[in-house]
Amino acid sequence: xxxxxxxxxxxxxxxxxxxxxxxxxxxxxxxxxxxxxxxxxxxxxxxxxxxxxxxxxxxxxxxxxxxxxxxxxxxxxxxxxxxxxxxxxxxxxxxxxxxxxxxxxxxxxxxxxxxxxxxxxxxxxxxxxxxxxxxxxxxxxxxxxxxxxxxxxxxxxxxxxxxxxxxxxxxxxxxxxxxxxxxxxxxxxxxxxxxxxxxxxxxxxxxxxxxxxxxxxxxxxxxxxxxxxxxxxxxxxxxxxxxxxxxxxxxxxxxxxxxxxxxxxxxxxxxxxxxxxxxxxxxxxxxxxxxxxxxxxxxxxxxxxxxxxxxxxxxxxxxxxxxxxxxxxxxxxxxxxxxxxxxxxxxxxxxxxxxxxxxxxxxxxxxxxxxxxxxxxxxxxxxxxxxxxxxxxxxxxxxxxxxxx
Numbered sequence: 455x456x457x458x459x460x461x462x463x464x465x466x467x468x469x470x471x472x473x474x475x476x477x478x479x480x481x482x483x484x485x486x487x488x489x490x491x492x493x494x495x496x497x498x499x500x501x502x503x504x505x506x507x508x509x510x511x512x513x514x515x516x517x518x519x520x521x522x523x524x525x526x527x528x529x530x531x532x533x534x535x536x537x538x539x540x541x542x543x544x545x546x547x548x549x550x551x552x553x554x555x556x557x558x559x560x561x562x563x564x565x566x567x568x569x570x571x572x573x574x575x576x577x578x579x580x581x582x583x584x585x586x587x588x589x590x591x592x593x594x595x596x597x598x599x600x601x602x603x604x605x606x607x608x609x610x611x612x613x614x615x616x617x618x619x620x621x622x623x624x625x626x627x628x629x630x631x632x633x634x635x636x637x638x639x640x641x642x643x644x645x646x647x648x649x650x651x652x653x654x655x656x657x658x659x660x661x662x663x664x665x666x667x668x669x670x671x672x673x674x675x676x677x678x679x680x681x682x683x684x685x686x687x688x689x690x691x692x693x694x695x696x697x698x699x700x701x702x703x704x705x706x707x708x709x710x711x712x713x714x715x716x717x718x719x720x721x722x723x724x725x726x727x728x729x730x731x732x733x734x735x736x737x738x739x740x741x742x743x744x745x746x747x748x749x750x751x752x753x754x755x756x757x758x759x760x761x762x763x764x765x766x767x768x769x770x771x772x773x774x775x776x777x778x779x780x781x782x783x784x785x786x787x788x789x790x791x792x793x794x795x796x797x798x799x800x801x802x803x804x805x806x807x808x809x810x811x812x813x814x815x816x817x818x819x820x821x822x823x824x825x826x827x828x829x830x831x832x833x834x835x836x837x838x839x840x841x842x843x844x845x846x847x848x849x850x851x852x853x854x855x856x857x858x859x
Contacts, residue, residue, distance in 0.1 A: 455496045458545020461527060463492070464503040465546060468523030471504075471761060478508060478761050506530060508760035509596050512568040518556045528553060571596055572763055582804045587844065594843035595850075599757035601642035602848075603656040604664050605634040607694045608723045610655040612636060618650055631846065632664035634694075654721040659687050662754070662841040662851035666747070666798045667691035669826050669839060669853055674699035676742040681705050681785055686715030686727070688747055693724035702727045703737050740790040748778040750799040750806050754850025757843060775805055782814045786821065786858075795821060795856045802842060802850035811838075811854045824855030
């Protein structure tokens with residue numbers, strides 16, 4: 455494909471993304487699956503253009519005075535290359551007079567929300583989260599996220615996996631906090647097809663999520679509930695920590711996610727996980743530990759899914775906080791006396807994080823906060839766990855522990 459043809463396809467993809475709720479990476483896979491004429495180099499180049507625009511959408515729109523995909527792509531290009539690429543044919547149509555005027559117009563100062571690449575209406579909430587570090591944190595969220603692995607200790611050790619990856623020419627190192635984590639230094643795309651992955655030696659999991667699972671402090675012989683398990687990354691981590699001794703019940707409203715967990719558990723050799731679709735039944739009895747990895751806005755994953763920041767609405771936050779409260783109240787009745795309730799989100803918004811814990815404690819005075827900083831396996835934590843790209847080098851994440859007293 456010519457550079458102009460690649461550019462036109464990137465514009466069309468951005469137009470399609472404006473009409474769907476699909477994540478960018480999933481949309482790209484579907485798009486290229488039915489457009490076989492795009493070679494592997496073309497696909498990589500187009501995907502990079504799309505993600506680059508998504509990460510800088512506010513700045514580019516401010517530059518052009520428009521947030522249409524075509525305007526965003528024009529603003530993303532080096533000025534001396536634009537005319538040569540916008541020529542029509544297989545590429546984008548020539549520039550209009552309006553577009554030329556926008557490119558040469560003097561720029562007004564960009565407000566903080568444009569510099570930080572977040573919706574203007576979200577500024578108060580983000581300022582509450584980060585205070586005077588807001589600019590630094592938002593700059594970190596505009597960078598690409600690394601790929602992290604969690605070694606499955608039922609099958610391998612971290613040293614063994616690092617040695618095997620290094621032998622295959624893959625640059626990697628131990629994660630600074632999670633005891634079984636590995637950070638990949640380059641492209642990790644093909645690792646999902648590797649023999650090492652197929653053997654169950656590791657799973658893909660950001661270090662912050664690994665830390666949250668470790669903070670649940672599960673041990674062999676426990677009865678553990680993963681109340682919003684999704685595809686089960688935390689359940690698999692629990693099974694390894696419990697050395698396949700005890701019981702894990704993984705619940706979710708999405709049956710297809712639990713089916714994926716069953717396949718992952720088989721590969722990992724995790725034999726103590728039982729899946730329970732919540733439309734078929736509810737968990738019964740009481741548990742030593744209940745983990746609530748609640749549905750959330752995903753603001754902590756903005757590096758991986760930059761489109762999420764522009765799809766978020768106040769109504770969506772209001773809906774999710776109501777779901778989070780319901781899950782916490784459901785979990786409360788399932789924790790045994792002396793047991794742990796651990797609440798987690800991949801969000802950095804106070805409304806979804808410590809505000810939900812405070813509201814829960816008001817409704818449920820029989821739970822006392824656990825000082826997660828006392829967990830010696832993960833040094834440097836405070837009362838609760840607050841992660842972000844600028845502070846921990848991970849996705850944004852929150853976790854708080856409560857003990858039933």
